[in-house]
Amino acid sequence: MGTGAPPPPLPPKPQAKGLNCPKCGAAITLRSFGQAVTVVCAGCHSILDAKDPNLAILQQFEAITSVAKPLIPLGTRGKLRGTDYEVTGFQRRSIQVDGITYYWHEYVLFNPYKAIRYLSEYNGHWNDISICKTLPTADFSGATYLGENYKHFQSAEANSDFVLGEFPWQVRVGEKAAVTDYVHPPRVLSSEKLDKEVTWSIGEYMYGREIWDSFKLPGDPPAPMGVYENQPSPVSLNVTGMWVAFAAFAVFLLVLMAVFDMRAKKEPVLEETYQYNRVNAKGEPSFVSDEFALGGGTSNVQVKTSAPVDNHWIYLNYALINQDTGQAWDFGREVSYYHGYDSDGSWSEGKRTDSVVIPSVPAGHYYLRIEPEVDPMLPAIPYSVSVIRDVPVFGIYGIAFLALLVPVVIISFRAYTFERSRWSESDHPPMELSSMSSGSGDDE
């Protein structure tokens, strides 16, 4: 500009301020520049007015430091979601539920350019928390935030019972806030009501390992205990979606079965009834059937046996023999049926019919060699043998169905038990297991 005037004086560059506690003289560092509203002396637990150059004492509290020691020491810097933060404040808070006090810890994270962030820790479970800029809508059962639905988890009165370091608000020990948590794992939406002012915050679950890596802390994070309110389920799959996919697969199997059933020829090639007579069967009991032709290419053959047994058995040694090549398929089938009464009522075992499918039988001329063995109690019995070419086989579909059903059921059960543990800690615990088992106990 050419006037030669000196540039106007610039305000000094903000720097961490070293001060002394007016109560005990201990050194106090203000790390968050002008943002601290209150600062706590670690030496004598005086809560001081950080806005006052003389650090006026606002409150003093009794505390045993060893019971509430920050896991991340004040002044530690770390990178969280791409931004550097310094831990500047720490407080322990508690709620009382059914006469039991539960404690959790909150850490204030500072960056001179960005909004304050918080970390909370409860029994090894961590949350990365920031203040909501948009207003959620809430009622007794849930809340909506940014188009997502959150379920009401717990309402309680939270008490601050230990504070350390700097806070960008007027912190006091003994101050009680009405806290309500709504969950949509891995997120938790919380409202805190202090006097008339309601503050909404949004938290996202973090694992201790991530915190330890972010802040380069030595050793291992404390192992998480139990299931936390917004802890993501180990079942990452959508269980409902999985069942829908399973149902679609089952329908596909049914369609496949129908198609193969329609395409199978199901051609009867032999249908005979034979009479067994113990008197006649002395010596060589085996005999051969009439010859029959198996058409088409290589395909399966079904052999059905039926006999009017009644508390008896018969056993048939079969051989399916290719007349042209001499190739033989040996197999034995039993037909037995038993029934009666005992103390549990009537019972029965076995069937009067039997069926077996022999796979991959080439086309050609065949006959059956049959050797019956019959219950010694039976003097004589008729039995029927039928042979059918090319039948549909459904067993493989059953196996496929079960192979998919089993993991789906196991995953659903795991998701169910995890959600059960989550909600057992809430204001809406699931139905007691004892009342469920007492219901089934009536069957005894």
Add this chain to the structure above:
Amino acid sequence: MSQPVANCPNCGAKIVFRWSSSVQTVCEYCKSILVRTDVDLKKVGQVADLPPDSSPIQINTEGKYGNNSFVVVGRILYEYDQGGWNEWHVMMNDGTSAWLSDAQNEYALSLSSKAPNLPAAAQLQVGQQFTWNNQSYTVSVITPAHYRGVEGELPFQYWDKTDVTFVDLRTESRKFATLDYSDPEPALYLGEFVEFDDLKLKNLRSFEGW
């Protein structure tokens, strides 16, 4: 764009207006509060030393808002019981004037808006709803604040204030509204919360150790 130049009637230093519609400015050297009249600048007051401040924004900080770029030309500094906040007066590259508020590094951009029948401060309660420009706003907090000082260029005279009531209204989106009761007639500002990273700010202050 014109950059009118004048001299401080108090100390003679050169006064440059970055924004042609500025009504008031503060001399960078002697901290005189100067108001533009038709012919010259008139000293109306003196800014006491501003309290140490931790806003990363300063006069001449540049940034982007949507497709517009802006430069910070002035500010009003307020205090309330939880600390201080700045209303930075910014000049958009299309010549409009807007406000970038920085309350403990929560940033929001707003514009002066007109609406009929604005409520009086005494009538307001947390939870009350209002509709402006087809948007519903809910009163979230009523803040009794204290005027602490000014710096740079402002679009109106603002220097003899003491206690000022602010009413914040939120929505289910990032939009918000502020009712400013600095003057007998309430002033309405409509705007939205913005992310630090999205503002792409340049010429920021630096902090020792960061």
